[in-house]
Amino acid sequence: MYKTYQHDSLAEADKTLNQLLNVLVEGTWDWRADTGHVARNPGWYRMLGYATGELKQDVFSWENIIHPDDYARVVDYIESFISGAREDYCIEYRCKKADNTYLWIRDRAHIISRHPDGSASRIIGAHENIHQYKTIQVELMEQNRHLRDGSITLENTLQQKARELEEKNRELEAKIREVEYISNTDQLTEIANRKRFEEEIQQEIGRARRYKHPLTLAIFDLDLFKDINDTHGHGTGDQVLKSTAELVRCNIRSVDGFARWGGEEFTLIFPNMTLENALLACEKLRTLIQQHEIEPGLSFTASFGVSLFQHGDCFEDLLRRADDALYRAKDKGRNRVEAQPATPSTQSDKQPDATTS
Numbered sequence: 001m002y003k004t005y006q007h008d009s010l011a012e013a014d015k016t017l018n019q020l021l022n023v024l025v026e027g028t029w030d031w032r033a034d035t036g037h038v039a040r041n042p043g044w045y046r047m048l049g050y051a052t053g054e055l056k057q058d059v060f061s062w063e064n065i066i067h068p069d070d071y072a073r074v075v076d077y078i079e080s081f082i083s084g085a086r087e088d089y090c091i092e093y094r095c096k097k098a099d100n101t102y103l104w105i106r107d108r109a110h111i112i113s114r115h116p117d118g119s120a121s122r123i124i125g126a127h128e129n130i131h132q133y134k135t136i137q138v139e140l141m142e143q144n145r146h147l148r149d150g151s152i153t154l155e156n157t158l159q160q161k162a163r164e165l166e167e168k169n170r171e172l173e174a175k176i177r178e179v180e181y182i183s184n185t186d187q188l189t190e191i192a193n194r195k196r197f198e199e200e201i202q203q204e205i206g207r208a209r210r211y212k213h214p215l216t217l218a219i220f221d222l223d224l225f226k227d228i229n230d231t232h233g234h235g236t237g238d239q240v241l242k243s244t245a246e247l248v249r250c251n252i253r254s255v256d257g258f259a260r261w262g263g264e265e266f267t268l269i270f271p272n273m274t275l276e277n278a279l280l281a282c283e284k285l286r287t288l289i290q291q292h293e294i295e296p297g298l299s300f301t302a303s304f305g306v307s308l309f310q311h312g313d314c315f316e317d318l319l320r321r322a323d324d325a326l327y328r329a330k331d332k333g334r335n336r337v338e339a340q341p342a343t344p345s346t347q348s349d350k351q352p353d354a355t356t357s
Contacts, residue, residue, distance in 0.1 A: 027127035049098035067094035189245035197259035215309035216270040216278035225264040275308040301335035
């Protein structure tokens with residue numbers, strides 16, 4: 001390797017490196033698998049229009065700005081690189097900027113160190129802004145197509161058609177967004193529905209396996225909810241469900257997943273959260289629910305079951321253990337938080353009575 005600098009001390013070398021990173025136009029990144037930490041230079045943020053340090057320094061903040069049409073391709077590419085199946089890493093894709101537009105970048109990376117199994121333990125890389133190059137490339141391809149068709153003289157007509165098509169596309173995109181919202185949202189509580197939850201948990205399980213992050217799942221339901229419906233009516237019961245959803249939604253992290261599983265039962269996904277911290281988070285929510293009143297004299301409680309993702313788990317394993325923990329919370333008197341046992345067990349034979357759940 002060619003040596004540009006030779007320093008007398010580590011401190012001098014560190015100072016030179018950080019000064020260079022501050023002035024580089026390209027965005028550099030440094031990922032460490034053991035901690036999940038991703039260090040990024042100011043140029044990385046400037047390129048995408050974010051304030052330096054605005055995004056959390058982990059892989060989630062990077063994955064969340066990848067264009068949806070590029071996401072699967074990029075994730076498959078980096079997975080093969082981390083595992084050692086691919087020797088080099090250079091890929092072009094789009095990243096969301098602070099103004100919600102997308103920028104084409106070229107991402108290059110190099111593995112610095114590996115785990116004993118050959119997988120990467122540390123990777124450094126750089127993002128290069130290639131948006132202008134990609135834009136010109138598309139324009140040239142379009143011009144060549146016009147020349148081949150002999151349609152260059154019809155430029156005005158084509159521009160009009162392009163505007164009409166653009167308007168139709170905007171209308172179609174609006175309809176698609178509306179359909180997606182309806183298909184992924186519980187209409188009563190306006191949080192994610194069961195379908196969307198199952199999609200999110202599968203995605204988070206993939207991330208936990210990929211980056212070896214902790215992942216926790218919680219299930220909770222409202223105690224004696226049938227009594228509320230029988231005593232106060234289904235309209236009040238609906239208000240209880242809506243109020244509970246809003247209370248929980250306002251007291252979890254933006255990265256957490258929250259959905260209505262069905263009836264009075266809800267699910268929570270805690271990415272990159274240990275079992276201990278998930279128990280604390282659920283205990284906080286349990287207390288808030290207990291203290292909450294829909295109307296004077298009308299309060300209620302909730303029981304929680306919590307499960308930690310383990311190596312080799314599938315979604316059904318994680319859900320079953322959380323469900324077992326919820327049943328234990330019910331059996332022990334309700335209004336409490338229970339975790340999975342240290343050794344996964346079969347589902348309890350004792351089920352809560354439908355009239356007292």
